[in-house]
Amino acid sequence: MFHTYLIKYGEIGVKGKNRYVFEDALSGRILERLENVSGEFSVSKEQGRIYVHCAGSFIHEEVVEALQNVFGIVGICPVMVCDEDDPDSIGKAVVEFLAQSYETHDQSFKIIARRARKSYPMPSMELNAIVGGAVLDAYPEMSVDVHEPQIPVHVEIRDQIYIYSKIIPGPGGMPVGTNGRAMLLLSGGIDSPVAGYMIAKRGVRIDAVYFHAPPYTSERAKQKVIDLAKRVSDFAGKMRVHVVNFTDVQLRIYERCPHDELTIIMRRYMMKIAEHFAARDGALALITGESLGQVASQTIQSLAVTNAACTMPVFRPLIGFDKQDIVDISLKIGTYETSILPYEDCCTIFVAKHPVTKPLLHIIERSEKKLGEDFDELVKTAIETAETVEV
């Protein structure tokens, strides 16, 4: 097979003078992602193109799968590279390319030559005709269709000649690291990993906070969240997961506050703690998996009260999604199977039968006053004793 992939990228092509920043980030993310794939890989940039070169014992499918996880890539084209650049050699090369790429040879095709090297002596149209003729000679059952060819064969004249026809779709988005950092509130559920994925796809480097409540939540629940973070990091790159021991904070809220307000108050403190880690890690926003109206703590009133607990912007990429839409994405990105493992998480242990659905900020704040003067100490201890896991 071929040893080179042409990487097509969409949005980052239009970023003007910052373009190199995006290209460098994309190259970097590609190399990072290929670290765990067998084979030797290098990335080169030339004239608005990024190429991945493979050597050693690599497997085509593995490379493509890895590249399909790199945000910023719109298409992956397996490319044949040849050195001989006279029209007859190019014709032969295209015939060989078709032999290797397709099992049958009765389709319609079109040669699309492009001269990035302007000094090439022959105009593109003329080259198209010569190469097309060579294909027809080799495969009499193939036919030319310049409007809707089944196989559009691209021939790019650069330092070398690049031939490709297939475009394998990439995930789109922007390379992680080009849009700053944000802090994800990660639970063991279905939603938050998807939320993290979606924001990472916009080029944001993410870290996560997980609230652990031993002995109410088990070691397995924690491992589950780490596993989810690992899966998200397949797309989002390396992540730090801050595991916060939330038990004492939660128990104090339970003891002092009205039980129908437990969840909302708990979530406010989660936001505050997450904001603390965000500031420390240089993140400028928080990310949650909230979806409007999904549960009591996600009504518009609850979100407003939760939101008032922090000053950073809170990204809620799933806000307008139906549950099934979220499930579909989690299935696609491979977090669903882990998310549905039945371990208790800290949001579910002290749930009231009828939590408030229309909380008012001043009432919630009044309840929070009952938490006691030393409550800030509990929060501080939770922050200080957090364990950070790198995935």
Next chain:
Amino acid sequence: MEQSEIYFDNSATTCCTKQVADLVMECMLEDYGNPSSRHMKGVEAEKRVKTAREQIAAALHASEKEIYYTSGGTESDNWAIWGSVTAQHRRGNHLITTSVEHPAILEPMKELERQGYRVTYLPVDEYGRIRPEDLEKALDDETIFVSIMSVNNELGTIQPVEECARLVKAFDERILFHTDAVQAFGKIPMSTRGSRVDMISVSGHKIHAPKGIGFLYVRDGVRINPFMRGGGQQKGMRSGTDNVPGIAGLGQASADICRDIEKQGAYLASLRDRLRDGLSSMEDVRINTPTDGAAPHILNASFSGVRSEVLLHALEDRGIYVSAGSACLSNKKQAVSHVLRAVGMSARHAESAVRFSFGTMNTPEEVDICLEALGQIVPMLRRYTRH
């Protein structure tokens, strides 16, 4: 803080003894041959297999030819059922078991029901014990197979297996009688001499042997069909290359655990009773294991108002390992064990049921440490009951 481990989950699995582990190691590094090979390496391995068979047969007062090695309790149970039913299906289509069996019995039974067999699941009393008169009533002309466990794995309750076997055989000699003795072997005295039981399932890892090995005792003269077919090992009854390390370990463990079974049983019972006495002075603790007719190594208790999984993790924090009687499934419906449901336990008690199970490696001091921990943890957890 450095803390030692207290392992009170010996009904889930046990630690191998050093002696057993050494023996297993020898069979992996030295006598690693295939017992079916004709050469010397094969003969050495075959000797290991034979020695183990002698040890196991002696432990049950059985004959060597009645012992078949399997991969463990689940395979033994499955084989006993399928092997009997396929050999007997011309005679009838009715099977009897209890409602408190291990899933390795219940799941194959359910599958047979889907295939058109009739299965009677005998009810149990509050301690999980069946009544022989219920069995008697359930027997009919179509009955071909009866399986009743020896000791219940969650409660420790001993079933009247011998009485049931006699009753079944008195009704019809041809009905095959099986018992799952995974929690009984090595814990309560068992003998095939004078017994009317046809088949006995045993698992190695519950008696300080490795995981992945067990056996099925099949009384001489009882005909069941093989389940695993292949190279014809074990007289064609259970094909597959003998798991020599596991077998050697199982033999040694069987010999060790049955040598002083009375003494070891008394020791385990002393640990259990120490815990029982300690718990009886705690508020709102209900002992679910019967005082009489229970295996010596299991004590099941409910700590009202404390969900068992939370208590489990809180004990775990102090290095004490126990088992939850019921598995909590997130905030969804509580999945209470079928055993606790069958004994008619209230949801409140079932949700807070914890199983302590002992091994001879445990000590009275460990029981005391556990009691002290419970005395601290339980009142603390009760302050935060979910409602």
